Each structure stands twice: as structure tokens, then as C-alpha cells.
Amino acid sequence: xxxxxQHPSRVICKSGTSxxxxxxxxxxxxxxxxxxxxxxxQSLMLMATSNEGSKATYEQGVxxxxxxxxxxxxxxxxLTVTSAHPEDSSFYICSAxxxxxxxxxxxxxxxxxxVT
Amino acid sequence: AQTVTQSQPEMSVQEAETVTLSCTYDTSESNYYLFWYxxxxxRQMILVIxxxxxxxxxxxxxxxxxxxxxxxxxxxxxxxxxxxxxxAMYFCATVYGGATNKLxxxxxxxxxxxx
Numbered sequence: 433x434x435x436x437x438q439h440p441s442r443v444i445c446k447s448g449t450s451x452x453x454x455x456x457x458x459x460x461x462x463x464x465x466x467x468x469x470x471x472x473x474q475s476l477m478l479m480a481t482s483n484e485g486s487k488a489t490y491e492q493g494v495x496x497x498x499x500x501x502x503x504x505x506x507x508x509x510x511l512t513v514t515s516a517h518p519e520d521s522s523f524y525i526c527s528a529x530x531x532x533x534x535x536x537x538x539x540x541x542x543x544x545x546x547v548t
Numbered sequence: 549a550q551t552v553t554q555s556q557p558e559m560s561v562q563e564a565e566t567v568t569l570s571c572t573y574d575t576s577e578s579n580y581y582l583f584w585y586x587x588x589x590x591r592q593m594i595l596v597i598x599x600x601x602x603x604x605x606x607x608x609x610x611x612x613x614x615x616x617x618x619x620x621x622x623x624x625x626x627x628x629x630x631x632x633x634x635x636a637m638y639f640c641a642t643v644y645g646g647a648t649n650k651l652x653x654x655x656x657x658x659x660x661x662x663x
């Protein structure tokens with residue numbers, strides 16, 4: 433159990449367009465989901481915390497108007513990169529925390545975004 | 549502020565041997581968890597082992613064990629009988645943010661298991 437999927441796994445978009453990434457918990461309900469960004473050979477950096485039915489909480493330095501997060505159900509959170517630019521190219525990873533759990537997060541396989 | 553430090557960017561070990569990865573941390577949380585995650589070339593993050601800070605006994609999971617020194621704020625990972633499949637980036641992490649349970653990661657250690 434505790435499988436998290438992300439779609440798409442890879443996406444290439446043109447500068448100025450928007451792209452949506454989906455994160456789904458397949459076999460459990462997730463009250464909280466997290467979005468991370470990972471640059472090559474670097475660690476994961478938390479971008480935002482997403483709670484079902486409420487607004488996301490963004491980490492310092494993350495533009496909320498650029499990275500739109502929606503957590504519409506207990507199994508789905510989406511990250512939309514708006515007006516993407518080449519510097520937004522990165523690996524985006526989501527994780528989900530099981531409802532009622534106090535610690536463990538389950539990670540999705542990640543999405544490679546390339547902005548040309 | 550919470551910090552996690554991994555001072556070994558890269559390590560190498562021979563197959564079947566034992567290797568220890570270092571991690572130190574600082575936290576203002578009164579009760580907290582510590583984790584080691586593995587990220588193989590597939591980039592999928594995999595939980596290796598976790599330790600609850602209030603437990604004195606070191607966590608073990610098969611070939612993986614930790615040496616948790618709470619006073620020293622040290623949390624090292626020992627991999628016994630290393631296997632080729634253990635080749636990966638290893639991240640130490642701790643939870644912060646109170647009830648929010650946000651994770652902060654160290655910079656990672658790239659472990660290469662040599663045949």
C-alpha cells in the first residue's frame with residue numbers, strides 16, 4: 433500500500449505556457465500533500481504544503497502566483513507552473529501524508545519539466 | 549531553525565562490505581522524527597529507515613541500522629553487506645513545522661557500491 437503517482441513523468445513546454453502536474457495517492461487518503469523541487473545533483477527543497485480543501489502554504493521565496501497548487505480531494509493535488517520560463521526547468525516531486533498519520537510521507541516518482 | 553548536514557558528498561564501498569553515512573542535525577522541536585531516504589537513479593524517493601527521537605533504541609531494518617546520538621544530534625546510517633542495488637543518493641531528513649510535518653533534507657551522500 434501507500435502508492436503515490438505523478439503525471440506526467442516528463443513534460444516539455446514552451447516558454448510562456450503553463451503546465452499542470454498531478455499527484456495522486458492511489459490507495460489511501462491524503463489530507464496533506466507536499467511539493468518539492470530538485471535541481472540536478474541537489475537536495476529536495478520544499479515548495480509548498482497542500483491541505484485538502486484549503487489554500488496551500490508556500491515556503492519563503494516561492495511565488496504563489498507562479499506555482500498554483502490545488503488540493504481538490506483527499507487523493508489529488510495539482511501543481512500548475514504558470515508562464516513557465518527556462519529557469520523553471522527542474523524535477524518536481526510530490527509526497528502525500530496519510531490521513532491520521534503523524535510522520536511518514538510517501539513520495540511520487542517525480543516529474544521532469546523542461547521549458548524551452 | 550532546523551538544519552540537516554551531511555558532510556560526505558560521495559562515498560564508495562566494496563560489495564559485501566559495511567559503510568556508514570554521517571548526518572548531523574539541529575532542531576527546535578521537542579519531539580521529532582529522523583529519516584534516511586534513498587534516491588536511486590530512477591529518482592524515486594524510498595524510505596530506508598526512521599527513528600523517533602524519544603526512543604533510545606537505535607532503529608534497524610534488515611541490513612540498515614542507525615546510530616542515533618541525541619545529545620550530539622547525530623544520526624548516522626550503517627549499511628551492512630552492501631549490495632549493488634544500494635548504489636544511490638542517500639538523504640538524511642528531519643521533520644519540522646509542528647503538526648504540519650514538513651521535511652527538511654540534507655544535501656545528500658552519493659553512495660557507489662563497487663563490484
